[in-house]
Amino acid sequence: MRGTYGRELVKLANEARYTFLNALFSVSEAVMYMQMVDRMDQGLLPAQVVPNTYDALWQLVSKAEIIQEPAAYAELDPDMARTLLDQKQAGKTLLLITNSDYQCTDAMMSYCYDRFLPQGMRWRDLFDMVVVQARKPDFWAHAMPLYEVVTPDGLMRPAMDAARVGLHCGGSATMVEKALGVAGDDILYVGDHIYTDAALAKINFRWRTALIVRELDSASHLASAACWAAGRPHRPMLEQDGKDFSERWGYLSRAGLNDKSCLMRQIEKCADIYTSRVSNFLQYTPYMYFSVTKG
Structure with missing residues (x-):
């Protein structure tokens, strides 16, 4: 991957070959696509089937199957x-x-x-x-x-x-x-897809938006400032800090030391507030007014 694309300049606005993976829905689509490409390379799948990942996905798992066995697909x-x-x-x-x-x-x-x-x-x-x-x-x-x-x-x-x-x-x-x-900001729309939910509700109707980012439940997206505390043993703390993010992709909200990740920039642009799940709001009064504090 690095050898092929490491020095290639990609203009996403003019490239139909690239697509954004912005939500958990996209992850399942990407995994399905890669599995089908592998099967095609092995001669187990016709080439014309590969682009239509959603149809192939629903051939494997239909809504009827989900309804019959909801415990296998829904987290209580x-x-x-x-x-x-x-x-x-x-x-x-x-x-x-x-x-x-x-x-x-x-x-x-x-x-x-x-x-x-x-x-x-x-x-x-x-x-x-x-x-x-x-x-x-x-x-x-x-x-x-x-x-x-x-x-x-x-x-x-x-x-x-x-x-x-x-x-x-x-x-x-x-x-x-x-x-x-x-109308407008009298409505708070809660969704889990940056574009289909948050962006269009805000751009087209000026609704307030709350984005659900479930990935936050399984990853610590902030670096541990304690790693650099004076007088503390750094090695064990750095090793622990290294377990809090993906070894391949890094932190969810950071790119390098000081820059924001693409995901975080999209969230800031499209969502008024974000959290890992709706039930987090139970920790606050239903009359709570959430606002951004900039310092």
Whole structure:
């Protein structure tokens, strides 16, 4: 890799051969792509299949399989339900906007949330408005057909406008603002993809954005200042510090000693706040106002 590309100047704006890997979704896509290239080199896969990584991925793991065995694909977090319930009880209007269809959404949300909610309460009771099959990123730019989900098994009927309290399919962010009677920075949008979620919500609608960066759970992205404390044994501390980041990629938020990583620059540009998971908000009052302190 270093010998081939070490001195090559890459202009990303003009290079269709390169793509950004900006989220955990991209990691799975990249791994799948590399596995298929290996199989193609071994003569086990037709060459024309390789570019279409998403189709190949869903051939291996279908939504039906995920619904049948959610424990294999979903990580339970008891504090997630408590966090949303805390916000709900504080008078906040909660929305769920997802690209998944109703059956998949209901099955996965039931598995992840219902067991941690008060007796007789379901995940649907947490949210005033639910939008399934939102088709992000088109959800931010186009007014797509809107439907109302009217039966537990997902039967739908056409709708002219989104309701403030309801279960919808499709539509657009403009319809959401109209239904809620609010716009811009009155809305905090929480998502886990820099472009599909945070960037477009901020650029197109000026919504406040909170980016979920799950990688922060498994990596310490800040260098340990204690490594350089005077009078301390440096070698063991440096060795420990070296375990806190990827040996191949380094720290998540730093490039070298003083520069920010590409990931951190993207986060600063697109997100008002970032954290490893939504349940971290449970540590604060639901009326907490988060702001950046620059010194």
